[in-house]
Amino acid sequence: MNELAEAIPWLGSRNPKAARHVVLALMMIAPLIAVLCGNTWVRILDFALLYVMLALGLNLVVGFAGLLDLGYIAFYAVGAYTWAFLASPHFGLHLPFWLVLPLGAGFAACAGIILGFPVLRLRGDYLAIVTLGFGEIVRIFMNNLNYPINVTNGPQGINMLDSLSLFGWDISRHIPITENFKINSLVLFYYVFLLFVVGSVIVIRRLQISRIGRGWAAIRDDELAAKAIGINTRNMKLLAFSLGATFGGVAGGLFGSFQGFVSPESFSLMESIAILTMVVFGGMGNLGGVIIGAVALSLLPEILRSVALPVQQQLFGHVILDPEVLRMLLLSLAMIFMMLLRPAGLMPAHSRYSRPELVIAGKEKA
Amino acid sequence: MSITLLEAQSISKRFGGLQALTDVSLTIRKGEVYGLIGPNGAGKTTFFNVLTGAYTPNGGEFIFAGSELPTGTPHAVVERGIARTFQNIRLFREMTALENVMAGHHLRSDSSLWGILVQNRHTREEERLITERAYEMLRYVGIERHATTLSRNLSYGDQRRLEIARALATEPQLLALDEPAAGMNATETAQLRELISTIRADGVTVLLIEHDVKLVMGLCDRVAVLNFGKKIAEDVPSVVQKNPEVIEAYLGSSHHAH
Numbered sequence: 001m002n003e004l005a006e007a008i009p010w011l012g013s014r015n016p017k018a019a020r021h022v023v024l025a026l027m028m029i030a031p032l033i034a035v036l037c038g039n040t041w042v043r044i045l046d047f048a049l050l051y052v053m054l055a056l057g058l059n060l061v062v063g064f065a066g067l068l069d070l071g072y073i074a075f076y077a078v079g080a081y082t083w084a085f086l087a088s089p090h091f092g093l094h095l096p097f098w099l100v101l102p103l104g105a106g107f108a109a110c111a112g113i114i115l116g117f118p119v120l121r122l123r124g125d126y127l128a129i130v131t132l133g134f135g136e137i138v139r140i141f142m143n144n145l146n147y148p149i150n151v152t153n154g155p156q157g158i159n160m161l162d163s164l165s166l167f168g169w170d171i172s173r174h175i176p177i178t179e180n181f182k183i184n185s186l187v188l189f190y191y192v193f194l195l196f197v198v199g200s201v202i203v204i205r206r207l208q209i210s211r212i213g214r215g216w217a218a219i220r221d222d223e224l225a226a227k228a229i230g231i232n233t234r235n236m237k238l239l240a241f242s243l244g245a246t247f248g249g250v251a252g253g254l255f256g257s258f259q260g261f262v263s264p265e266s267f268s269l270m271e272s273i274a275i276l277t278m279v280v281f282g283g284m285g286n287l288g289g290v291i292i293g294a295v296a297l298s299l300l301p302e303i304l305r306s307v308a309l310p311v312q313q314q315l316f317g318h319v320i321l322d323p324e325v326l327r328m329l330l331l332s333l334a335m336i337f338m339m340l341l342r343p344a345g346l347m348p349a350h351s352r353y354s355r356p357e358l359v360i361a362g363k364e365k366a
Numbered sequence: 367m368s369i370t371l372l373e374a375q376s377i378s379k380r381f382g383g384l385q386a387l388t389d390v391s392l393t394i395r396k397g398e399v400y401g402l403i404g405p406n407g408a409g410k411t412t413f414f415n416v417l418t419g420a421y422t423p424n425g426g427e428f429i430f431a432g433s434e435l436p437t438g439t440p441h442a443v444v445e446r447g448i449a450r451t452f453q454n455i456r457l458f459r460e461m462t463a464l465e466n467v468m469a470g471h472h473l474r475s476d477s478s479l480w481g482i483l484v485q486n487r488h489t490r491e492e493e494r495l496i497t498e499r500a501y502e503m504l505r506y507v508g509i510e511r512h513a514t515t516l517s518r519n520l521s522y523g524d525q526r527r528l529e530i531a532r533a534l535a536t537e538p539q540l541l542a543l544d545e546p547a548a549g550m551n552a553t554e555t556a557q558l559r560e561l562i563s564t565i566r567a568d569g570v571t572v573l574l575i576e577h578d579v580k581l582v583m584g585l586c587d588r589v590a591v592l593n594f595g596k597k598i599a600e601d602v603p604s605v606v607q608k609n610p611e612v613i614e615a616y617l618g619s620s621h622h623a624h
Contacts, residue, residue: 203483210482210489211496214461214469221458228418228452230444230473230536239479349460 057247066220071135079252108249157263283345401586470535
């Protein structure tokens with residue numbers, strides 16, 4: 001939150017408090033503005049929040065513990081499919097969300113540990129390749145587990161997933177207030193997602209400045225030295241993988257309930273790479289940076305899409321560049337410009353204890 | 367002074383065809399500064415790595431404070447009370463000096479995952495205590511003014527001190543220093559010597575691997591000399607200095623001089 005506020009140019013450094021209010025206000029009214037531009041834009045905002053959650057979870061693994069994970073989308077898939085299995089006509093189960101969501105998170109955490117064990121000794125490139133393989137294995141499983149027993153319904157995916165119902169309200173339905181005024185379900189989803197994102201930020205923030213967070217940072221900086229000060233690197237790495245995966249699992253469950261449909265193609269390698277790009281682009285290890293990276297890189301392609309398609313239609317009479325291609329083009333351009341201009345990301349991570357005000361507080365105590 | 371803290375019993379370590387350590391046995395007494403010296407490649411650092419769990423020995427065992435020391439698991443060794451520093455300094459470079467020491471408290475703190483998530487009283491109290499102790503430790507080694515400097519930006523001598531502070535944060539009974547004076551100038555070495563004396567005075571036993579013979583001879587209560595992976599002498603410095611085998615190891619035998 002503070003980091004987000006500081007990121008606002010000019011105001012952030014001069015009046016942090018005002019900047020914080022601006023961020024808060026933006027977060028609250030964003031969907032209302034988007035509604036004016038059409039429901040598509042609210043949907044895009046909702047997805048942006050899901051991406052923020054994914055990026056936050058991945059940042060825990062990559063940014064904090066320094067473990068390069070290219071298969072992160074697998075945990076998103078686990079969460080989404082858990083929702084699909086337990087809350088859809090597919091198996092005829094309709095469990096409530098407060099049961100399904102934690103279960104999805106739990107399964108994702110288990111998947112994180114399953115991935116973590118074989119890769120404990122790997123670092124850098126090798127780790128990336130194995131995690132990439134893991135992500136693909138999960139996707140291919142989802143794609144092919146429709147025979148001999150139909151578990152995942154294969155490439156067709158599972159549809160008619162139950163929506164999120166809070167306190168008896170199915171939030172996928174518009175809530176009528178008066179005849180002409182209804183609360184848009186997409187806007188409702190936005191606020192629910194926002195709640196989850198804020199919760200994630202609080203949890204991750206607390207982890208970061210705890211003994212666990214320091215343990216991860218130690219492993220990231222120098223694994224041998226971390227061992228030499230008594231950090232059980234095996235347990236800490238597994239913890240990072242499973243906690244990171246938990247956020248993916250929750251985001252996946254929310255995705256399932258939001259979309260009402262899951263299929264393996266939502267969980268391709270490109271998605272893993274897109275999330276990693278958001279983390280790296282925003283600034284690995286810096287929560288504010290990661291959030292900005294995720295928002296920017298999920299909104300920009302959509303804006304570009306809405307601009308580029310009509311322009312192409314106008315100029316050439318047909319669409320030359322597919323929106324999906326445009327998105328990848330944008331992601332890669334973002335990475336190239338980042339490497340040239342801000343190699344540590346938009347907002348590089350900085351040590352909490354390098355700020356003077358904290359030091360003075362600590363000195364008085366000591 | 368005569369209580370045995372660490373007993374190495376015929377430790378052997380082989381790397382493929384190279385016998386790095388052959389039946390090295392030595393005893394470190396509680397409260398002393400014990401020096402381990404020897405020419406380059408004598409096996410000092412290997413011994414160190416076997417002791418601190420970085421390597422598994424091919425033979426022999428360590429008895430530490432009355433019971434056998436686990437091998438091959440560094441974090442378990444630290445937990446038993448042996449902390450180490452590295453010959454080529456290994457700090458957490460992206461962390462401040464303070465955080466490095468705070469990370470050193472990891473082992474001796476026990477906030478649970480749940481406690482951290484709900485920020486219960488125990489966690490908050492422990493976090494405050496860790497910060498406080500880390501400051502104290504920085505003051506102890508004399509780099510408190512650099513608390514908020516990133517460790518990679520510290521001067522060489524201060525990095526060495528920080529590494530010692532981080533090791534001390536694990537509350538060891540035995541502090542193992544791998545060539546702490548390497549690359550230091552005369553002033554820094556003198557300050558280091560003072561620091562090691564203070565550490566000993568505060569009840570921590572010190573195992574010192576060192577190249578600087580003058581430092582070892584002036585500081586250590588007892589010294590062991592390794593040569594080609596074998597212990598060739600173990601005694602008080604003044605006796606070791608006159609040992610012909612030691613002189614031969616360091617200066618070459620008269621036989622070679624012909």
